[in-house]
Amino acid sequence: MSELIRKTAAELGRMVASGEVSAVEVTQAHLDRIAEVEPKIDAFLHVAAEAALEQARAVDERRAKGERLGPLAGVPVAHKDIFTTVDMPTTAASKILEGWRPPYDATVTRRLREAGLVIVGKTNLDEFAMGSSTENSAYKPTRNPWDLTRVPGGSSGGSAAAVAAYAVPLATGTDTGGSIRQPAAVTGIVGTKPTYGGSSRYGLIAFASSLDTPGPFARNVLDAALLHEAFSGHDPLDSTSINAPVPPVVEAARQADVSGMRVGVIKEFVEGEGYQRGVLRRFTEAVELLESLGAKTIEISCPSFAYALPAYYLIAPSECSSNLARFDAMRYGLRVGDDGTRSAEEVMALTRAAGFGPEVKRRIMLGTYALSSGYYDAYYGSAQKVRTLIARDFEAAFQQVDVLVSPTTPTTAFKLGERVDDPMAMYLADLCTIPSNLAGNAAISVPCGLAEEDNLPVGLQIIAPVLGDDRCYRVGAAVEKALEDRWGGPLLKEAPSL
């Protein structure tokens, strides 16, 4: 196994730029690693070896011509299969899009290419990003590299598993209710949900438009910041994109200093039921660590967060019921029952019945119901009010503190199949992450140790105000540095070798 796969993205970028190693060598090393671990973890829906080597060669040629390369040029990245790519299939892990080739690149895809990143393939996810375990993929479940009988979290489970298994140093994800932070937490890596509008949704197949946020995965905080910076920033093709400079995330990750910062501990997220003991222990230690690093911690109450989960499960399905209406067999994707005797309406119904999985159907039905006349005010309307209250709780909190912290997810990775028949238990995985989606602010998950019950990774969530993404990285990097000093290296060293 090549030592290249153990390097950080920052190191690989530097080595390629200096000519110490070629982008082709780096890419080939990772393609070899993918071939090695993929049979065990099933992280990818599509591996684009040829296209990847082609991109790598282009980077090497640019370097040979004396062009100055960006910090991530020639670094492999795995791309969640919910972003459109002209040169690879894009399925959102749904049968309804099987075989579809988008005629355009998502803005995130385009920016990865422009930064010279090498897209090695498309990663698995819960169908249309609906789920917390990647078991809702219509193609296959992905497995957690820490324990192959467990889920890697979701919906961006493929990306998280690929990074944790050293198949790639970087991956993209999308976070609608925790779909980056929760898989990052349960696979022992770093994942960020940027400020809503900070990264473009153009070309991201929509689940819930007002919540979906593209973000990075990496094995360390600086790498995550580098990827964050590479694909973020204003995009005129996305009306909800914020027209402001990207917060100085890379600088903050290098700063890694919390002295004098005020850190709020969200009371509601350490007192509730359903939290694993080991998760709470690691969290408490992380808070103590922050204090030892010179931060001032106080307890903050956010009473409206109790309603975040139900509000989310009205807003997200409502938007999804409308966003997914376009999959009707008329223009692209799956078509079922078109035998010349059936009407367009019948073909639409048969296609949608065959093409969507049970969780997608559940949410379409929930959302259709919540938006129906006579129920709108009680459901969608009330949920929007809760959303406002949650934003106010955050506003009040950020008057007192610079960042808020909580466990990323109440438990460590659960077993495959354990929650598939219990949607409510599955939904609880996102309890701590959902408020930031509803309020649109930034949050990161960084590893903070292993739970003693199961020796599985625990994530620390750091939440910052809108456009305060740099604070997530600053605090995250400080925690990472102190813990790695304590552990004598990254947490992933503890993971079983695959």
Next chain:
Amino acid sequence: MSTPTETLMPFDEAMERYEPVLGLETHVELGTASKMFCGCPTTFGAPPNTQVCPVCLGLPGSLPVANAKAIESTIRIGLALNCSIAEWCRFARKNYFYPDMPKNFQISQYDEPLCYDGYIDVEVDGETVRIGIERVHLEEDTGKSTHVGGATGRIHGADYSTVDYNRAGIPLVEIVTKPITGTGRLAPQVARAYVAELRDLMRALGVSDVRMEQGSLRCDVNVSLMPRGGTEWGTRTETKNLNSLRSVERAVRHEIERQAGILDAGGRIIQETRHFHEDTGTTTSGRSKEEAQDYRYFPEPDLVPIAPDREWVEKLRAELPEPPSVRRRRLQAEWGVSDHDMAAMRNADAIDLVEATVKAGAPPADARKWWMGELARRANESGKALAELPITPEQVARVCELVASGQLNDKLARQVLEGVLAGEGTPDEVVERRGLRIVSDEGELAAIVDQVIAENAEVAEKVRNGKIAAAGALVGGVMKATKGKADAARARQLILEKLGVSG
């Protein structure tokens, strides 16, 4: 389909018994260069599905970006209709499945229209009727379905259907009236006059080409009847997609007669959409509103709210053009034409053309004569609108000038117009190429007169004996000999001189 028991009540009788209540929803396609939420062009008549992109095809992952020009045009329409302009409003999704809707939802506006609460005055039979405007909102058009096979041209019963998405995403402004009451027997004309006034207003604002036959202005009319002296409105029907002023008037009239017939027979009006048939002037049942769809409106999360800057709105208000009704009155006074002639010009869409011709130097009477006479006839023959004829107001003004200066007579002028329409060049070029200038050489004309007198000795004798009216035949002879190129008045004068009688 209509039930066989339906009998119409004659309009006059219906009006004695019932009071109609109208409501109109008008859709105007804006003439912006690009579509509402993407950069695709909006040119009419391009080959199917050539003006499309990921956004207007609703491809997965695509996102809309609102067209600022369309928002500006909508606000200008609202201001011209005396509406309030929202301080803050949002787009909303209207959800329903139909193959011509790429996303299976339409981006529209729901309870937060851009403009609301206005009015417009229309004139009918010299009476001014004020029509309240409920709202003016902005939305995207759908694609255009063509259903092939089957009897009705509708999706049910068709063998197959094709969809052209070129139209999908073209900005569409919906203008909704408040209920129009108290118009009585004028109701059908009021509906027509309202749509005509809207059309003129859109044209004056320059926001749309408002071609009803191309569907860039489409109208739905709600009609219900209330018994005279009653207070409660009846159940309404909505007749969809009327595409000419005449259809608007006829559809209202028919619905009044049909509903009155049903009510009179003790029947019940079904709340439904109806289709109007040009050939018979009748309406038939469409979809019943009682099985109406639930559109599940909710605020469009892919777009940010619109909050028009107040200073900007005031600037747009200050820059509004002269209202069409005011302009018509001004032009009528300037041109000195009757109400009847003015109405005829308006119906023929000739006002702009006559005005431009007058601006190019022609006397109003001459400009009107050519546009409403020869050119209207030509347009009618070729099935074109006046403005579509390949002749400019400047060219018509030049023809007027050539006639006024005696270089052409009316007959020659008609030939010049014919030449210009045939693409033979400018009026002067046509005169040159066809050799159409009047014979003005006195010697040449005198010789022809002599020859005609000699060939028609009998007639000449009658004229000499005082039957001056007979001279017309000799003038005709001269015109024939010159192929129409003589100045008829001068020829007559010469004939009378030579025959020794005074004219």
